[in-house]
Amino acid sequence: MLTASSAPSAQAREAMELLNAEASKLNIWLRTQANAPAQPPWFRDTRVEARGQIAAGRVGAAQVKPLPHLWQWRQISPYLDRIAEIARGADVSPIEFAERQQFLLTNPGLGGRLQVTSTIRCAVSIYNPGDVAPVHIHSPNASRTILSEGGGYTTIDGERCRAARGDLILTPNGTWHDHGNDGTEPVIWIDVLDFPLMEFLDCVWLDEAFPGQTQGNSPAQPVTRGPCYSHRLYGQGGLAPRFVPHQRGFGLGTTPMFHYRGADIREALDGLRREDGDPYEGIALRFVNPTTGASLFPTLDYGAQLLRAGEATRFKRETASTLYIVIAGEGATEVGGQRFDWRANDIFVVPSFAWRRHISENAGDAVLYSVSDIPLLDKIGQYRAQGRLPDDTVAELAP
Numbered sequence: 001m002l003t004a005s006s007a008p009s010a011q012a013r014e015a016m017e018l019l020n021a022e023a024s025k026l027n028i029w030l031r032t033q034a035n036a037p038a039q040p041p042w043f044r045d046t047r048v049e050a051r052g053q054i055a056a057g058r059v060g061a062a063q064v065k066p067l068p069h070l071w072q073w074r075q076i077s078p079y080l081d082r083i084a085e086i087a088r089g090a091d092v093s094p095i096e097f098a099e100r101q102q103f104l105l106t107n108p109g110l111g112g113r114l115q116v117t118s119t120i121r122c123a124v125s126i127y128n129p130g131d132v133a134p135v136h137i138h139s140p141n142a143s144r145t146i147l148s149e150g151g152g153y154t155t156i157d158g159e160r161c162r163a164a165r166g167d168l169i170l171t172p173n174g175t176w177h178d179h180g181n182d183g184t185e186p187v188i189w190i191d192v193l194d195f196p197l198m199e200f201l202d203c204v205w206l207d208e209a210f211p212g213q214t215q216g217n218s219p220a221q222p223v224t225r226g227p228c229y230s231h232r233l234y235g236q237g238g239l240a241p242r243f244v245p246h247q248r249g250f251g252l253g254t255t256p257m258f259h260y261r262g263a264d265i266r267e268a269l270d271g272l273r274r275e276d277g278d279p280y281e282g283i284a285l286r287f288v289n290p291t292t293g294a295s296l297f298p299t300l301d302y303g304a305q306l307l308r309a310g311e312a313t314r315f316k317r318e319t320a321s322t323l324y325i326v327i328a329g330e331g332a333t334e335v336g337g338q339r340f341d342w343r344a345n346d347i348f349v350v351p352s353f354a355w356r357r358h359i360s361e362n363a364g365d366a367v368l369y370s371v372s373d374i375p376l377l378d379k380i381g382q383y384r385a386q387g388r389l390p391d392d393t394v395a396e397l398a399p
């Protein structure tokens with residue numbers, strides 16, 4: 001412990017900082033302060049309004065921390081039309097000048113990196129009629145949440161999933177997949193990947209050399225499964241087929257169910273609306289691997305929740321981070337003392353350690369989809385959650 005006499009004087013610290021500026025050219029950093037972690041100790045009850053900024057002090061100049069943030073659909077969506085317009089007028093196929101017609105969301109706290117949290121990447125994609133993304137395979141786990149009413153497909157492991165609004169379509173790591181739009185209207189969806197985590201672990205790989213015959217101008221895998229294959233195999237809760245292996249592709253610990261329909265998700269939520277629900281989440285459902293009950297991916301947990309008209313949840317915080325997509329309704333989420341008003345198609349992120357609660361408008365229900373890195377935090381023995389009780393005391397929710 002530092003005593004008054006051993007504490008560095010301001011003058012000495014200033015001299016060290018100057019020396020640091022010079023030394024940085026050699027890619028070294030002279031320690032001037034104790035490491036400044038991004039988070040306060042978990043067991044200290046941080047105030048609801050704490051903004052989740054990096055603690056005082058620093059560890060090198062490049063230390064970053066995700067911030068809570070809302071991307072409003074009315075602000076970002078015009079860029080999709082502009083991308084699509086350029087693609088329509090181009091003299092080469094879009095795939096030749098931009099691998100995808102999409103934009104990626106960047107968290108303002110992460111210095112321009114292509115990620116919304118430490119583990120999650122999020123992109124918004126548009127596919128014009130006739131657009132095709134060639135068949136490929138990679139190590140990151142990915143999903144798309146469909147915003148358009150209809151149109152577009154993703155083929156995964158020989159199963160063609162036809163998309164509609166609110167659908168969740170999964171491309172687990174190690175599965176061959178391709179996308180396209182064979183309809184007459186542009187199709188828009190939101191891609192979510194654990195790419196930043198894989199990148200951090202130096203575990204990203206991708207391959208486009210599909211083994212076997214591909215079809216069409218832009219290589220697509222042949223459709224080898226019947227329509228609604230995932231749904232026919234696993235679509236009845238509590239029943240799993242005995243005559244197929246539940247391993248698809250060569251990813252490990254991933255779900256064999258690739259397609260959850262928006263209409264089914266909404267029906268399930270509505271069917272539970274008269275239950276009490278969870279005081280911190282409302283009527284919340286978890287997407288699970290139907291054969292194990294585990295998360296869909298080893299890294300990411302997916303959820304859907306109904307907030308009934310006028311419902312306000314209690315404050316909760318977790319050591320995991322969560323990305324939300326607003327599927328229906330209007331409302332607000334308070335995170336670390338900031339209020340984010342949202343409506344359909346908006347996307348927002350709640351970083352780890354920040355207190356948050358959701359409030360839906362009095363006028364109607366709201367539906368949020370979420371993706372968190374809870375399974376990852378859980379596996380490394382770091383998942384914790386707390387909730388605030390009505391008397392403002394704090395309850396341990398997990399572990």
Ligand SMILES: [Fe+2]
Pocket residue numbers: 136138142171177
């Ligand atoms: Fe992909």
